[in-house]
Structures are given as structure tokens and as C-alpha cells.
Amino acid sequence: MSGVHVSTTINGDAVEFVCQPGEVLLDVLRNRVGLTGAKEGCGTGDCGACSVTVDGRLVCACLVLGAEVEGRAVNTVEGMANGNQLHPLQQKFIEHAALQCGICTPGFLVAAKALLDRNSDPTEEQIRYALAGNLCRCTGYDKIVRAVQAAAKDLAVDATKPAAKKKATKKPSKKSA
Amino acid sequence: MRYEAPTTTKDAVALLSKTKGKGQVLAGGSDLLVRLKGGFVEPEVIVDIKRIPAMQAVSKTASGFKIGAAVSCAQLGENSALKKAWPGVVEAANLIGSDQIQSRCTVVGNLCNASPAADSVPAMVAAKAKAVVVGPKGKRTVPVEDVVAGPGKTTLKAGELIESITLPARKGKSGDAYLRFIPRTEMDIAVCSAGVSLTLGKGGVVAEARVALGAVAPTVVLVPAAAKAIIGTKLDDDALAAMAAACEAACNPIDDKRGTVEFRTEVAGVLAKRAAKIAYQRAGG
Ligand SMILES: Cc1cc2nc3c(=O)[nH]c(=O)nc-3n(C[C@H](O)[C@H](O)[C@H](O)COP(=O)(O)OP(=O)(O)OC[C@H]3O[C@@H](n4cnc5c(N)ncnc54)[C@H](O)[C@@H]3O)c2cc1C
Ligand code: FES
Numbered sequence: 001m002s003g004v005h006v007s008t009t010i011n012g013d014a015v016e017f018v019c020q021p022g023e024v025l026l027d028v029l030r031n032r033v034g035l036t037g038a039k040e041g042c043g044t045g046d047c048g049a050c051s052v053t054v055d056g057r058l059v060c061a062c063l064v065l066g067a068e069v070e071g072r073a074v075n076t077v078e079g080m081a082n083g084n085q086l087h088p089l090q091q092k093f094i095e096h097a098a099l100q101c102g103i104c105t106p107g108f109l110v111a112a113k114a115l116l117d118r119n120s121d122p123t124e125e126q127i128r129y130a131l132a133g134n135l136c137r138c139t140g141y142d143k144i145v146r147a148v149q150a151a152a153k154d155l156a157v158d159a160t161k162p163a164a165k166k167k168a169t170k171k172p173s174k175k176s177a
Numbered sequence: 178m179r180y181e182a183p184t185t186t187k188d189a190v191a192l193l194s195k196t197k198g199k200g201q202v203l204a205g206g207s208d209l210l211v212r213l214k215g216g217f218v219e220p221e222v223i224v225d226i227k228r229i230p231a232m233q234a235v236s237k238t239a240s241g242f243k244i245g246a247a248v249s250c251a252q253l254g255e256n257s258a259l260k261k262a263w264p265g266v267v268e269a270a271n272l273i274g275s276d277q278i279q280s281r282c283t284v285v286g287n288l289c290n291a292s293p294a295a296d297s298v299p300a301m302v303a304a305k306a307k308a309v310v311v312g313p314k315g316k317r318t319v320p321v322e323d324v325v326a327g328p329g330k331t332t333l334k335a336g337e338l339i340e341s342i343t344l345p346a347r348k349g350k351s352g353d354a355y356l357r358f359i360p361r362t363e364m365d366i367a368v369c370s371a372g373v374s375l376t377l378g379k380g381g382v383v384a385e386a387r388v389a390l391g392a393v394a395p396t397v398v399l400v401p402a403a404a405k406a407i408i409g410t411k412l413d414d415d416a417l418a419a420m421a422a423a424c425e426a427a428c429n430p431i432d433d434k435r436g437t438v439e440f441r442t443e444v445a446g447v448l449a450k451r452a453a454k455i456a457y458q459r460a461g462g
């Protein structure tokens with residue numbers, strides 16, 4: 001088996017790696033790039049613990065080949081905080097105790113951010129549907145939903161402050177990931 | 178195993194037909210990569226079709242719509258013209274998996290995976306969708322219902338792939354709908370399902386109809402007798418009862434923990450009735 005050489009962008013940084021043709025992005029991120037935020041719960045697209053975005057679209061990193069991200073932009077949970085300043089979603093997950101063991105948390109954060117980037121004021125039902133691809137065996141989901149609602153409120157307040165730095169909401173590109 | 182990402186359909190076909198071992202098309206990978214991980218497939222070459230421009234777009238043509246084989250179901254949901262013309266096909270495609278799966282999965286992958294429970298297939302069959310197949314011997318166009326041979330099996334020949342799906346142009350008052358039964362609210366495999374497409378004539382009378390059922394036989398089934406039962410009617414109770422009976426007669430489901438034969442058969446008729454009513458309403462009846 002010969003390796004595939006891939007040049008891509010991860011959390012804004014240019015990254016190059018060599019992977020096996022059948023190696024999934026999740027393994028590349030964790031074992032080759034050293035980004036262990038995305039977790040493997042199932043490896044088959046059911047749990048969402050491995051959620052990342054590729055060209056702005058939410059995907060399961062366990063169901064994307066490393067070779068597929070050539071020239072794409074990958075974003076992971078490691079890219080959410082702004083230096084030492086946590087993303088409002090991360091802050092609210094802590095305040096609302098929206099995690100226990102924490103295995104599902106990176107996936108929920110990335111999926112929730114993908115939702116808020118697209119819809120800044122989601123209803124509870126929209127939040128629950130958008131997070132249906134993420135499983136949590138500890139919290140019972142309610143605290144996660146409350147944390148996402150609180151973060152959405154926070155982001156909305158930020159957006160109305162003239163001095164506040166507005167986060168550019170990136171529209172997903174037309175290319176499928 | 179090799180990974181290739183050709184940029185033309187021709188190159189993709191060449192890769193598939195010139196490989197000594199098995200070549201496997203990779204679209205969204207939501208079936209293929211699960212099977213690869215499980216060791217159920219060991220292709221010699223994986224041909225990723227997502228870098229082929231001709232397969233990346235949904236276009237409106239004189240004869241209807243053309244959906245490129247690499248277009249994700251999420252993109253179908255974002256296409257308002259397609260949604261307006263074929264709401265049932267789009268709602269079926271958008272039922273597949275979670276947001277994560279939607280970003281990747283395609284209706285062609287759903288079709289070629291050849292599961293009897295594939296959600297987009299009954300809707301496409303009801304819509305009279307066709308698959309544009311390209312292979313070493315050229316291009317051919319086949320009705321979607323002829324692509325699947327049985328569970329996990331297609332009628333595609335060695336080296337062939339599907340380049341796009343075509344949907345006919347909508348005329349006059351037309352509508353379609355798709356419904357499935359699952360024990361949960363999302364992220365589940367259809368226990369049974371129904372797709373209905375119809376066109377109304379004068380006075381709101383059904384002039385044309387197609388009814389297809391999923392997960393009640395080895396392949397998705399088109400049920401002409403069910404369509405016949407509602408053609409010439411305004412979907413009165415008798416017509417709907419006759420349609421449901423025709424659907425039940427077409428069922429040959431499996432019996433498993435997710436649904437008994439009796440349950441799947443009865444619910445298939447119920448879903449067809451409900452889908453017909455939604456399609457009728459969408460048609461402006
Ligand atoms: C968590 C999860 C939830 C799911 N939920 C649903 C659901 O609710 N409903 C449902 O119906 N399915 C569901 N699926 C199954 C799967 O997502 C769908 O069948 C999907 O549409 C497959 O599309 P894909 O593009 O990912 O296919 P791929 O995995 O890329 O391909 C599937 C098969 O088709 C072949 N193929 C793909 N494109 C072509 C082509 N152009 N020409 C020839 N052959 C081709 C591939 O070689 C492969 O054998 C789910 C899967 C997962 C992992
Ligand atoms: S590890 Fe990817 S979805 Fe579970």
C-alpha cells in the first residue's frame with residue numbers, strides 16, 4: 001500500500017500529511033496530526049463524537065477518508081476557542097454542566113456551532129433535530145439543549161454590541177464535503 | 178488498495194474498467210466506508226467522484242432536472258427550484274441520517290447501496306426518475322426501478338457508474354410526497370415507506386399517478402394497481418381504500434423485530450393513503 005500525500009487546511013493552518021488510502025480523517029487527525037479532540041465512539045456514523053466540518057459542512061470524521069480533504073478546509077473543536085477565550089458554546093456547556101464523562105462533548109460543540117452559524121436563533125425543536133446525530137450516554141440531553149440556547153442568546157447579545165467583534169458566519173460552500 | 182479522485186466521468190469509468198480487482202465508486206461514503214471498516218468490501222481501487230464537475234450540480238433542463246451523482250442530500254434541500262417542483266423527492270432525500278450524514282450522502286449512493294429500505298428510492302420511482310449510466314460502452318438511461326436487482330445488488334455492469342439522475346419537468350397541477358414509518362423520530366431505518374406522485378386534470382380529478390413502496394419487498398416496488406385505484410378520482414374514501422388494498426397486495430415483506438409481516442403490510446397501505454393526500458394537496462387539489 002502506498003501512502004497518499006495530502007495538503008489541506010486544518011483550523012486555518014496549512015497542514016500536510018501522508019496517509020493510507022483507506023484511512024479515515026478521524027484517524028489522521030488523532031494519530032498523525034495530533035488533534036485528539038474529535039473522538040471515536042462508534043466509527044460508523046451513528047454517534048457524532050467525531051464531528052468536524054469540511055468546507056463549512058458538518059461531517060463525521062469517521063466517514064471521510066483522509067485522502068478526500070486535499071485542498072479543503074477542515075475545522076475541529078481545537079479551533080473553536082479564540083486563544084484563551086472559550087467560544088460561548090464552550091463557556092455555556094461548563095456553566096450548564098452539559099457534560100459528565102465528556103466523550104461526546106467535542107462532537108456536540110462542533111455540531112452546535114454548525115447549527116448556530118446557519119441559524120442564530122433556533123427553536124428547541126430545531127436544536128434537538130440538529131443534534132440528533134450526536135449521542136450522549138450521560139446527560140440526558142436537556143442540559144446540552146439549555147447550554148446551546150444560552151450560547152445562542154449570548155451570541156445574539158454580542159452581535160448587537162457595536163464594539164463587539166462580529167464573528168463572520170461562514171456559509172457552507174457549494175461543494176459537498 | 179488505491180484512492181483515486183478523477184476529474185472527468187471518462188477517467189472514472191476508465192479507472193473502474195481497467196482495474197484487475199474490484200473498483201468501487203465513493204460518493205458520500207456513508208454506506209461504503211461503513212462496509213469498508215467492517216471488512217465487507219475490499220476494493221482494489223476507490224474512485225472518488227466528488228471532484229468531477231459534471232457530477233457536482235443540480236441543473237434545470239428543458240426536460241426537467243438533472244441531479245449530479247456527487248450532489249449531497251443537504252444540497253438538494255437547499256435548492257429551492259427543485260424543492261418546489263419535487264418536494265417529495267427532496268423530503269425523502271433529507272430524511273436520510275443526521276445533519277452529519279446529510280452533508281455527505283447522495284441519492285445515487287442510496288440507490289446503488291440497494292437497500293430495500295433506502296429512503297430516497299420510493300420517492301424517485303414515484304417521480305419517474307431515470308439514472309444516466311456511463312460505462313466502457315457508452316451512455317444509457319434506465320428507469321431508477323431497474324437499477325436495483327435485490328438487496329445489495331444492482332444491474333450495473335462492470336465498469337459502469339451513474340453520472341446523474343433525471344427528473345421529468347412538472348406539468349400543470351402536480352405534487353409528490355414521501356412518508357416512512359420508524360419507531361423513533363429520526364436516525365432510523367424505514368420499517369416501511371411510501372412515495373406518491375400525481376398530476377391533476379380538470380376539476381381536481383387525478384389524471385396521472387405513480388405509487389411506490391419501500392421496505393416491503395426485496396426491492397422498492399412500483400404498484401401500478403394502486404395508481405389505477407386513484408386515477409379518475411378526487412381521492413374519495415373508496416378510492417383511497419382501494420389504493421391501500423392494492424398496496425397491501427403488493428407487499429412481500431420480511432418479518433423481524435422491527436416489524437411483522439402483518440404490521441408492515443397494513444402500515445404500507447396507510448402511509449400510501451396519507452402520502453397521496455399530501456401529494457394531492459401539494460398539487461393544489
Ligand atoms: C448514521 C447513518 C444513518 C443513515 N440513515 C439512513 C436513512 O435514514 N435512510 C437511508 O435510506 N439510508 C440511511 N443511511 C445509509 C446511507 O447514508 C444512504 O444509503 C446514503 O444515501 C448513501 O449515499 P452515499 O453517497 O454516502 O453512498 P456511498 O457510501 O458513497 O456509496 C454507496 C454504494 O453505492 C455505490 N455508488 C455510489 N455512487 C455511485 C455512482 N455514482 N455510480 C455507481 N455506484 C455508486 C458505492 O460504490 C457503494 O457501493 C444511513 C447511514 C448512516 C451511516
Ligand atoms: S465515531 Fe464517527 S459517528 Fe461515531
Ligand code: FES
Nearest residue numbers: 100101136137138
Ligand atoms: S457526557 Fe458522557 S457521553 Fe455525553
